Amino acid sequence: KQEVTQIPAALSVPEGENLVLNCSFTDSAIYNLQWFRQDPGKGLTSLLLIQSSQREQTSGRLNASLDKSSGRSTLYIAASQPGDSATYLCAVRANQAGTALIFGKGTTLSVSS
Amino acid sequence: DAGVIQSPRHEVTEMGQEVTLRCKPISGHNSLFWYRQTMMRGLELLIYFNNNVPIDDSGMPEDRFSAKMPNASFSTLKIQPSEPRDSAVYFCASSFEVRNTIYFGEGSWLTVV
Numbered sequence: 762k763q764e765v766t767q768i769p770a771a772l773s774v775p776e777g778e779n780l781v782l783n784c785s786f787t788d789s790a791i792y793n794l795q796w797f798r799q800d801p802g803k804g805l806t807s808l809l810l811i812q813s814s815q816r817e818q819t820s821g822r823l824n825a826s827l828d829k830s831s832g833r834s835t836l837y838i839a840a841s842q843p844g845d846s847a848t849y850l851c852a853v854r855a856n857q858a859g860t861a862l863i864f865g866k867g868t869t870l871s872v873s874s
Numbered sequence: 875d876a877g878v879i880q881s882p883r884h885e886v887t888e889m890g891q892e893v894t895l896r897c898k899p900i901s902g903h904n905s906l907f908w909y910r911q912t913m914m915r916g917l918e919l920l921i922y923f924n925n926n927v928p929i930d931d932s933g934m935p936e937d938r939f940s941a942k943m944p945n946a947s948f949s950t951l952k953i954q955p956s957e958p959r960d961s962a963v964y965f966c967a968s969s970f971e972v973r974n975t976i977y978f979g980e981g982s983w984l985t986v987v
Contacts, residue, residue, distance in 0.1 A: 792973055804878075804965060804978035850917070854973060861907055861930065862976060866916035 763788045767851055767865035774841055775873055782836040782868045784851030789832050795862065796825050796836050797850045805850065809836070841872045876900070878979035880966050886985045892954040895982045897966030898947055907967040907976065908941055908951050917965070923949065924972055956986045 764787045774780055784794070793812045797805040809818045809825040811834070817826040824837040838845060848869045852862040879898040887893055899906045907922040921931040923943045931941070938957070943949040953960055963983050969976040 795975070797978075804980045805967075807975050807977065810975050852917075861919050861922045861972065863919070864909075864917040 763791075763853060763855055763863045765851060765853055765863055765865035767849075767868050769868060770866065771869045771871070773871045773873065776841060776843060778841050778872075779837070779839050780841055780870070782838070782849050782851075782870070784834040784836070784865055786832045786834075786853045786863075788855065789829050790855065791829060792854045792860070794825075794827055794834050794854075795852045796823075796834075797852065799848045799850060799867065801847075808849075838870075841870075843872050843874045846870055846872050878966055878968050878977055880964075880979035880982050882982060883980065884983045884985075886987065887956055889957055889986055890955045891986075892952065893956045893960075893984060893986075895951040895964050895966075895984070897949045897951070897979060899949070899966070899968030900977055901947070903968035903970050903977075904946065905969045905972045905976075906943060906949050907969075908949070909965040909967065909978075911963045911965060911981070920951070920964075922972070929972075953984075956984075958986045961985050 766785045768783050795810045796808045799805045811818045811827045822839040827834045848867040850867040852864045854862050881896045905924050908920040909917050911917045920933045921941045926943045941951045963981040965978050965981045967976045967978040
């Protein structure tokens with residue numbers, strides 16, 4: 762059974778720092794991996810989607826990498842801002858037809874000004 | 875474009891009462907997902923539909939939970955009878971095909987007292 766783990770559970774950094782959030786998964790046979798952001802009291806917003814054949818995806822200050830063989834993904838946030846404070850969730854989709862996303866529990870990021 | 879629309883946003887009900895949560899997916903999306911989020915367990919997939927047909931309901935906790943999708947633009951998740959341990963945020967999400975980017979609603983916050 763696929764399990765997704767995110768470490769650390771919480772992270773506090775001062776504004777301007779570059780930071781890395783980690784995600785690991787137990788079954789490397791994935792179809793794709795997706796990073797989400799969740800603000801308090803809100804739903805999830807998709808940030809980046811990496812297909813299994815890709816190594817990384819970039820959007821603005823965000824860069825997500827995927828190492829399928831080792832079961833790891835990282836989300837790199839450059840020049841962090843207070844507005845980046847949120848919970849970041851990683852989710853993987855298995856490499857079988859008709860499977861849905863399996864989520865990690867997330868990393869709660871706090872960026873202080 | 876309107877996103878995934880869920881109702882009610884908040885519901886407080888007494889144990890034993892029936893609860894019905896509603897979801898309107900994004901127009902044109904043919905996959906619909908129901909997730910439950912709690913502090914202890916994170917985001918758990920309850921059930922998902924593809925082309926209005928339930929594909930995987932293995933996450934539905936017990937017979938008290940049922941979900942329907944009578945047409946492409948509407949789905950319900952029903953809990954009968956409700957129990958305090960059902961208190962959680964219930965998210966509906968949709969995508970075009972199961973494996974593409976998934977879009978979440980704002981969630982229905984359920985409290986059973």
